[in-house]
Amino acid sequence: MSRKLNETDSGVLFLSGNEAVARGAWESGVHFAAAYPGTPSTEILEAIGEEYPEIDAQWAPNEKVGMETIAGASFGGARVLTAMKHVGLNVAADPLFTLSYIGSTGGIVIVSADDPGMHSSQNEQDNRLMARASKVAMLEPSDSQEAKDMVGEALRISEEFDTPVMLRLTTRISHSKSLVQAGPRTEVEVKGYQPDIAKRVPIPANARKMHSRVEKRLLALEKYGAESPLNRIEEGDRSLGIITSGISYQYVKETFPEASLLKLGMTNPLPWKLIEKFVGMVDRVMVCEENEPYLEERIRARLLVDVTGKDRVPIEGELSPELVRGALDPDADTSLAYGELELPARPPALCPGCPHRGAFYCLSKLKGSSTGDIGCYTLGLMPPHSALETTVCMGAAIGVLSGIEKATGREEMKRLVAAIGESTFVHSGITGLIDMVYNGNTGTVMIMDNSVTAMTGGQENPTTGKSLRGEPAPRLDLKELCRACGVKNVRVVDPHDLEEMEKVLREERAREELSVIITRRPCIMTYRPKRRAVAELDPDTCVSCRMCMNLGCPAISWDGEEGHPRINSMLCWPNCNLCVQVCPTGALSKDMGES
């Protein structure tokens, strides 16, 4: 990812929106940053960790703790930043809504990276609504330059108006790169901690005063927004006026360069004076925004004007130049030179050598399945394993399993396990496990410990023994933790030891007591094997039973003409011999070396 970012104080850098936020934090003197990884936000803290040692940066066990630590650091007078994906803000909503009342001491930037189109998410929630509900100021950049600049602006607003500021990104801002003018870091002094009970203890008597302050703050921010260059009118043809923000602005500029535009960079509170002026300037008003009709509904309600918006611009999915062109001009010629073809899909798959493959293979073989969670292992739902039946949110595998037992009794517990990664378990699975102990559940929780937060690209977490910057850190002992929660039966198994994996799954699901299985084997992203080794096939011994195909390994394909498997030597993972283990005739072999 990012490199050489910190070597220039004045050059032009080619940065993703996320890297630009990191750069902006550094340039504006941020002292402390904490986050839990989540696509599309992860690279913000990664870039800070890799490039900007002046910022104290850390992975938090979840977004709520991240939000709380930056709140505390702000109380201590530091400039702070936290970042999360849209659904992460749900986890951190509790501190957010009250931190809004408390306000800031050191400037507070809360980055919410939403995922329109759900490239890597389970829902499409629009966190502009969260900024409004929590009554914090919100800025929305349209490219990397703005993403960088708005971090500094957000900190100034935060300190001047005593508010947390949400910097709302979307996937196409976070993961698009564009040119950014870099600047030097401006050091800002940490103000230090001064107790201030009336400001920071929202007992009802204080909280009522705080709320009153929040309402006044919103009015002051509205006035500020109407005069700030964050919001601007770009005059063009007055027959059509388009109100837009974020990435949608770029699509509008691309497809309707001649229209008059109101570009909003500050979208909570809205700059009503400016909006009224713009609406009065043009013959017809359209609102172009991704997902919810956030601007449209408020403009209709407040100004009582008819605007075109979600009757043309899709509410579902992310926008694109062609969608915006078609929506804003139904007569536009959007015919294509070459049409779309019906082709076999290429869905994501567990990597060759993935530790989860052994666990799901065994679960599937035993006709079992799982309540699932958020991580690479959600792919356990894919054929040939087809061994995952539910996913709700981070940590839900455990609560859902528990609830299924409450509804249906022990029977389903003989079939299902809760499948949850170690990072997700630490994030929000532990309380679910305590609930199972406390309320007398008997199911089996399978903690899939690959010693890394894998799906977001391989980040450290409290179980890996390393900090965000790769320095040694205390390692959370999952086995002892489960025991301390009151689970009597805790077993650790290598999921690539298929015989043992199968045995443990069989025994623990049959046990009429709560149990935890920790499947422990490192993610292939965390190490580089020293030698090359490829599974080899003896075609004369192969009986075409296709048992190896049940692994769903990307390195194995079926040669229909020859009637035996073909191993892709480029993909075959040296430290994995699952196919050798499942081959009943010994036709597959592999040199596994010493270990």
Added chain:
Amino acid sequence: MAARVTNVLICGTGGQGILTASEVLSSAAQAAGFDVKKSEVHGMAQRGGSVTSHVRYGEKVYSPLIERGTADVILAMEKLEALRWMHFLGPEGRMLVCDLEINPLTVNIGRAEYPDTDSMLEDCGAPYSLIPAFDVAEELGNMKVVNTVMLGALASRLELPAEAWSAAVEERLPEKALEVNRKAFEEGRRLAG
């Protein structure tokens, strides 16, 4: 109308180095003095799935995404992926396709068949060149330069100065393999030119 923007869609499968290839192109465009944007998605979508990277450069670029039907070049690291994204190609565009087939998981486990991509490419009507990048890499004795061969082929279709390309290749590719990457680049340029 806004000044002409060049649109390059790079596609392939997770793990093929799509993002590095689009970094090199973006660096070359930046070195040539253009405004540049590039866009892709990370996370779940990368686990062996279909991957695209949009690169756009010109005097001023707004959208980081290429509008469908306007790509000047589609650089496909795999044949099925070339067909999957063909609808992005503009009427004057051309596809540069690596002569490689990678089975999707659905094909591997027998739930789908890998289509006859050769005849589909022939029948689709879109201009394309099949680049034997693996053969070239094998001849050069380094299988890691496949994408550099493809970038060389891409260079032959774009009007970016040679110095911009060499600066980009030097900046973005490993230093110790610079010589073999230069050769791979030149061979790719020759094959598609």
